[in-house]
Amino acid sequence: MKGFLCFFLLLVSCRYLSHAQAPASDSRYALIPYPTSLVAQEGSFTITGQTKLVLPKVSGMFEQEAAQLQEILQNGLGKPLGRAKEAKANSIQLQYDKAITAPEGYSLTITPQQVTLAAKEPAGMFRAIQTLRQLLPAAIEKKQASGRLTLPAVQIQDQPAYSWRGMHLDVSRHFFSTDFLKKYINLLALYKFNKLHLHLTDDQGWRIEIKKYPKLTSEGAWRTFNKHDSVCIEKSKDNPDFALEKKHLVQKEGKTLYGGFYTQAEMKEIIRYAAAKHIEIIPEVDMPGHMMAAIKAYPFLSCTGDAGWGKDFSTPLCPCNESTYTFAENVLSEIAALFPSQYIHIGADEVEKTTWAQAAVCKDLMQKEGLKDVHELQSYFVHRIEKFLQTKGKKLIGWDEMLEGGVNPSATVMYWRSWVPDAPLKAVRNGNQVIMTPVNTLYYDYQPDKNSLFNVYHFNIVPAGLNAGEAKQILGAQANLWTEYVPSEDRAEYLVMPRMTALAEATWAQSKDFMGYQKRLKEHYPRLALLDVHYRVPDLTGFAEEGVFVDQATLNVQKPLDNLTIRYTTDGSLPTGASQVLGKPLQITNSSTIKLAAFTPEGLKGDTYTVNYKKQNHAAPVQAKGLKSGLQSRYFVGYFPTAGKMNEATATGTYTVTTLQVPKQANAGQFGVQFRGYLEVPETGIYTFYLTCDDGGVLRIADRMVVDNDGLHSAIEKSGQVALAKGVQPLALDFVEGGGGYTLKLKYSKDGSEPRDIPDSWLKH
Known part of the structure; x- marks a missing residue:
């Protein structure tokens, strides 16, 4: 009897798994992010003009969400659904369910007779409606009334893996209209994001009205064309996405100025719009660095009375004058009153501290407060600002540079410097909550390539080395769109979509299925097209550059x-x-x-x-005796904008590497490496090499240029071919790192095979 029971349970579990797993490749359930549990059912539910929308009295908290569902359905039906007091056949019910305890959790049941959306809180109901929206035909994104809409039968139980699922938009470097912000928010809502981080101020422009300091926008929101604009204008000759948008250009005193800003009334409307979609807008007013726009308008804010540039970054606020704190507190008081978010982001990154080190007023303050260096002086500033924000009921967020001089455990840290891998661990062990947004994966201003979706999807949100308790300090992840070279809405959408969808699943889904995600993503392009999203068309393959x-x-x-x-x-x-x-x-x-x-x-x-x-002919092998395993690598310390510049420098050291990777001795922020040796080719053929570099690299084999991926750029793959005869072939790979963390990968394929790593046994010197 026991054996029969085990056999019966096995049959039942196999039947359940077949239902649960099949939808990943079933176009009827092309959901992104994929739900925690999805069990396919037979049949479908058809919505018609006779279908009723049911909102029981106990579910009255979902009235706003019911109106949003009506808006979606009306696009397809041509009219809103009639309302009913209780659920019957041919109805869609929004149901309060106190048993759903997970924040933003929901359930969705679709049978041929009825649709039931259940949640405990309005945010969960809104997420359920977005799932329903994705199950409906893409045509509902436009007003294309058909009179009938079909939903596949299904049972879904769902909740997010992380509480922080964010996207960022820099509106300072280039400005974006309120209409675009709403469109951006709509995309976040569709893919179940719950945070929008707005970078409102920087050197290049101040974008939010501050009533106490009107020159921040009357002067600080406008500029003549800067170097970033000039680059964009040049690029626009070949790509219209780089053209500066005319709606942000004005003529003043014979000059063309670029800019714009949001009035507080306009921002209130944006906040209200986002809140209705359960998206929290986190404002960032960057300080004490990145403040040139403010200092130009109010020169007293710097230690020198000037706005300029230091060795690396712009002149910051002076943390040693009380007038600076008066200004900061007045600005942040208006920001705190305007934004209901529990968080205010102050940046606190990339601060040029040379003026602090030289200013007598700062030397006096450091002596008075017992601060041993300018890093601790920055921490003094951050601590004071945090204490002030706490009086407004707000939590401080800053970039991970805050850790350098010490930060209170109550601050939230955004980790971005991927070349400082232990920063999240230090923050967590200091008691800080952490949001993951590393530059090497989640900076969407970096040019995407065919590997971008894979890299985002497989990003490990919880860093290695954290135990289960420490992992709870990781709130989630966020992708950032910095806009120095993003002058148009079309360019912004190109860079964000479809990478946004990969992060949506990485931060929401409990388990990952990249192949299933890729199949589901194909079903989303028609929807994005109907939403007028200027998405990046997927990569063409089957060739080398x-x-x-x-x-x-x-x-x-x-x-x-x-x-x-x-x-x-x-x-x-x-x-x-x-x-x-x-x-x-x-x-x-x-x-x-x-x-x-x-x-x-x-x-x-x-x-x-x-x-x-x-x-070309197959390159003849060379005769080389006494070869050893590995390659020789010459290490150069310094800034090299191109690989060829290393030839003008003196090597710091020479090391043998057994695999094609940067030697461990290369620990400078900026450096170059020349790899030299041979490749032991096992058979004659045409070989394709795939070189991924951040920053630049040049590959030569058999004294032939194979891949030119030179220059300073993000991690981009380029490929090239070379005809090689069997035997030993000379190899030369030059790689440069300009700062900010590096990537170096080299794969190969032969005669069209799948790319793979080069075996270490092939490397000789």
Whole structure:
């Protein structure tokens, strides 16, 4: 009997698992983020004009959410649903459920007879409605009344893994309209984010009205074109996304000024709009550094009376004058009154402290307060500001530089400096709560590539080394969009989407399934198109940027979405919507340059790929005796904007590495490494190498340029091919790190195989 019972339970559990796991690849349940538990059911529920919306008296707290659901459904039905007092067949019920204890938790049950959304709190009900929204046809995002809407039957139990699921937007470097902020908030709501971090002030512009200091916006919100604008204007010649938006340009006294700001009334409306979608807006007023816009308007704020630049960053506020604290407290009083968020972010990062070290008033204050250096002086400033914010009922957030001079456990730390890996551990063990937002993964102003979604999706929110108790101090994660080189709404959306969806799942879902996520994401592009989102078209694959062939080659581009049209040119011009269609594989018999781009049915253009083909013979191997394992690496300390600049410098040391990685002795903030040796090639063929660098790298094999990924940039992969004969081939790889943490990866494939790591046994010197 016991054996039969075990067999029966096994059958039941297998049947349940088949229901629970199948939807990950079922287009009916293309949900992002994926729910904690989803059990597919047979059949569907059809919403018509006769369907009733039920909101029992006990569920009256969900009235606002019921109105938002009506708005969604009205797009598809052409009219709102009628209301009923109790649930019957052909109804959608919003139900209060005190048994759902998780914040933002909810359940959703769809049967052929009825739909029930249940939650304990309005935020949970709102998340349930967003799940329902994603299950509805994408057409509901526009007013396209069909009179009937179909929902797949399903049982969902859901709750978030982390309490902080955030996105950031820098409106200081380039300004964004209130309409765009609402559009941004709508996307956050769709993907179940609950925090919007607005970076409101910086050197390049002050964007929020402060009534006590009107010059902050009358002067500080406007500028003549700066170096970032000039770069964007130059880039806009090839890419219209980089064009400065005319609505943010004004003419004044014969000059063209760029800028803008939000009145307090406008910001109140944005806050109200976000709150209705259960998104908390966290304001950032960066201090004591990044304050040039304020200091230009009110010069008394700096120790020198001037606004300028030091060795690395702009002149900061002077923390040694009481007038500085009067200003800061007056500003923060208005911010605290305006924003209902429990948090206020003060930045406290990248502070140029040289004026502090030189100012007599600071020397006096440091002696009086027993501060041994300018780092402790910054902590003195942060402590005073935090104490003031606490009188307003607010919690202070700052970037992880706050840790350097000491920070109170009550402050919340945003970890961004990925090159300081122990900062989150130090913060947690100091008692601070931490939000993870490391530059190497979650800075969305960095140019995305084909690996970006994978990297974001697999980001470990809880750092290694924390125990279970310490892990609870990690509130969650946030992606940041800094806008020095983001002058338009289209450019912002390109950089954020679809990376936002990967972070949505990484911070909400209890378990991860990247392949399932990729399949589900394909179903979201039509919805994003209807929402007029200028998303980044998925990457084309099947080729290397630098291709070679011995006799001939075939360019066989792989499309990530079936509805894309690939267009190309061979004359060096950029592909347009009128360029020739690449409808089938292209045979290459001569050295040539081909430019490719994918176009969506809505007219979005993907990235332009330049594919250079060269005809070459298999490189003959060299004769080398007495080879040893590994490569020689020459280490250079200093700033090298390009790899070639290392040839003008003297090496600090030479080390042997057994695998292709930066030697452990390379611990300077800025450095370069020259790897030299040989690659023991096991068989003749055409090899493709994939070089990922942050910052720059150049790969040569058999004295041939293979991959040029040079310059200072984020972690981007570039690829190239080389024809190699079996045997020992010379290898040279130059790598430079300009500061801020580095990435160096090299993979290979042969004759179109999947990329893989280069075996250590191939490396010789």
